[in-house]
Amino acid sequence: MSNIEELERRRLKLQVRLDAAKTQFERNQMGQFATPTKLATEIVGYGQSLLGSHAKLQFFDPAIGTGSFYSALLSCVPTSRIKSAFGIEVDPHYGLPALDLWRKTNLRLQFGDFTKAIPAKNELANFVVCNPPYVRHHHLHGEDKLRLRALIEQQTGIRLSGLAGLYCYFLLLSQRWMLPSGIAGWLIPSEFMDVNYGDEVKAFLLNRVTLLHIHRFDPAEVQFDDALVSSAVVWFRNEPPPPNHVVRFSFGGTLATPRQDRFFSLNDLRAAPKWSRLLTNDLSPPLNDRPVLGDFFRIQRGLATGSNEFFVLSEEQIKDRQLPQKFFSPILPSPRYLPVDEVKSNPSGIPVLKQSLFLLDCDLPEETVQDRYPNLWKYLERGVDAGVSQRYLCQHRSPWYSQERRSPPQLLCTYMGRTTTSKGRPFRFILNHSKAVAANVYLLLYPRPKMERMIRDRPSLLRELWRYLNNLPIDSLTSEGRVYGGGLYKLEPRELANLPIEIQHMVDCKAKRRRQHALFE
Ligand SMILES: C[S@@+](CC[C@H](N)C(=O)[O-])C[C@H]1O[C@@H](n2cnc3c(N)ncnc32)[C@H](O)[C@@H]1O
Missing domain, CATH: 3.40.50.150 (Vaccinia Virus protein VP39)
Known part of the structure; x- marks a missing residue:
């Protein structure tokens, strides 16, 4: 040597x-x-x-x-x-x-x-x-x-x-x-x-x-x-x-x-x-004049809770601690624990999944919680002891245990993933029939007013769109997002909004049907 x-x-x-x-x-x-x-x-x-x-x-x-x-x-x-x-x-x-x-x-x-x-x-x-x-x-x-x-x-x-x-x-x-x-x-x-x-x-x-x-x-x-x-x-x-x-x-x-x-x-x-x-191989010209997903959907990151471990509880944990259910709303598990791409709902809007998870979200001031909900107060005190209330996000909320507002999205996309998974797709689109919101491991897609009207006119459009998005070539999504070591891809809301989509045929279909209706009226 x-x-x-x-x-x-x-x-x-x-x-x-x-x-x-x-x-x-x-x-x-x-x-x-x-x-x-x-x-x-x-x-x-x-x-x-x-x-x-x-x-x-x-x-x-x-x-x-x-x-x-x-x-x-x-x-x-x-x-x-x-x-x-x-x-x-x-x-x-x-x-x-x-x-x-x-x-x-x-x-x-x-x-x-x-x-x-x-x-x-x-x-x-x-x-x-x-x-x-x-x-x-x-x-x-x-x-x-x-x-x-x-x-x-x-x-x-x-x-x-x-x-x-x-x-x-x-x-x-x-x-x-x-x-x-x-x-x-x-x-x-x-x-x-x-x-x-x-x-x-x-x-x-x-x-x-x-x-x-x-x-x-x-x-x-x-x-x-x-x-x-x-x-x-x-x-x-x-x-x-x-x-x-x-x-x-x-x-x-x-x-x-x-x-x-x-x-x-x-x-x-x-x-x-x-x-x-x-x-990489994608040398397609700028797609300025082609429709993009953001033309039809407003895209937002899911909720940043500040500590999923503290704020997201299972049904059993809520029962065990005798916490008031009215301060909990359903939330989807992270993509890793979500085996399906279509989330069914029970009549109360809770996802039909192996395990139901709930997000603690309470706007009441501390004195009111202490006075009226002693079990919840006890739980919040644990959060204070564990330093949760001192975390950056919690400190910037008032009270620290309240959450940002998000309506349950009907369509979501996972925020990051690898090409090396069994499905070979780094991103999944989820069709959500429940009232569950989602944390920031997802991007939430809310229809813009025009798209909302179209979906109201033809509810199956949402399912068609969901299928279409899940069948897009992997490249079209990965070229919008960022890639990290080990083939880990991430998509920010703006990047997903830039995704070129060809959905004119779905929309035209509706126009055709309208014309047919008009003929019969
Ligand atoms: C990515 S490592 C690279 C080390 C080494 N050159 C190599 O390639 O294996 C970066 C190094 O920069 C040092 N470092 C961090 N901040 C620095 C600074 N402001 N000035 C000088 N060195 C710094 C770190 O302690 C670390 O040893």
Whole structure:
């Protein structure tokens, strides 16, 4: 075993030990998910080839962790080509052991927050490789977010959306650490390609630097074991784009041998609202003038209760605790526990399912509950003790145990799913005959007035629509939604509303029948 292989073996052991000493929550908060060796080697190997095989490398990793990319660098290029190597790590838990591991190499490791570091002239790099912390915006403290947004605006003139995750700040800030014509490779969630907060990142990639290549890994071939994110590697050169520049988009397989390769001009990319579509087979033109589901239905997320465990009870639990039934309304179980796509109802509007669930929803002030409903009061006190009343959503409701208003929807769609399920469909449409509402694991479809009238005229239309939606090609739904690691798809209300649908024939059918009626009248 070579010295470098031995170091990598020790680094991997160290990584496992250091990860195990932290909780998943702690690692999530700081985006601490290391790059697997094979992937790190693939990225570094490809990146150094973009610089030309003779260029001396000035390597920089702004979120170095235990140094998976540095290790990959040592295994990919001879040390004589590595002019300098520098990394920053905020967490000494990883940084200190890493410092010890690499002490005999030329890696210089600095402790601190990359977003607060200022590069010295001799620290500028021509080869930046980074798997930045995937910290979502709501985990960034308010003050930190303000600081970061102001910093980005001051450095780049770009106003990042408040919804951007920490990785977007990392990417934009890194430019000031780069030498002119240097190459950067970022292993980041591909989400930025499709969501609104990614617009500024895309504008940066199109206008401030030369975007060279985006490779999207196939979500079905997960790159990370413990972080459910689909990943892409974004490569750019630190110089303005030359005229007629084309960008490579590849998908699946490996960076060196992707399953699919495409090239787009910058103008193509400027015109494409969702870049992830450019990576898959769906290259259909914008569907602006075709009818979409949102023309017929208002789509809303289901109820966010703040704690399903506390607010959703079974019939037995309600009886056991002798809670007043009038404060409970039926609610559907989560899709995983809903074996049918059509929910029948008993005469009281309760779903006919193996287990009936109910949502606690009471608007009465605390004093009234305490006074008149002692059992319910006792139950609410348990919620207070368990910290439920202090949760974000509950704190923003008055009283904390009341719920948002939602009427029982007749049609629902599951909010997320995988293509790898037995049915092979990530999303299911549910026809609901009961009075049950649903939690935010569903999207609720409420007919718009025109559609409501049509359904009233011809009640079977709803069933026809439900069948039609469940028979749509899987692609038509997955291309509207977002995809995460392991082939997990999610659909936001706006995305489902964008689903193109061809239901004219169903509606025409009604018009024809009306004409026939008119003939007989
Ligand atoms: C996704 S991990 C990647 C680690 C390593 N480069 C790899 O690819 O295996 C991100 C690393 O960034 C560190 N980190 C988080 N916030 C940081 C910050 N503000 N400045 C520098 N490092 C940070 C985390 O502690 C973690 O080690």
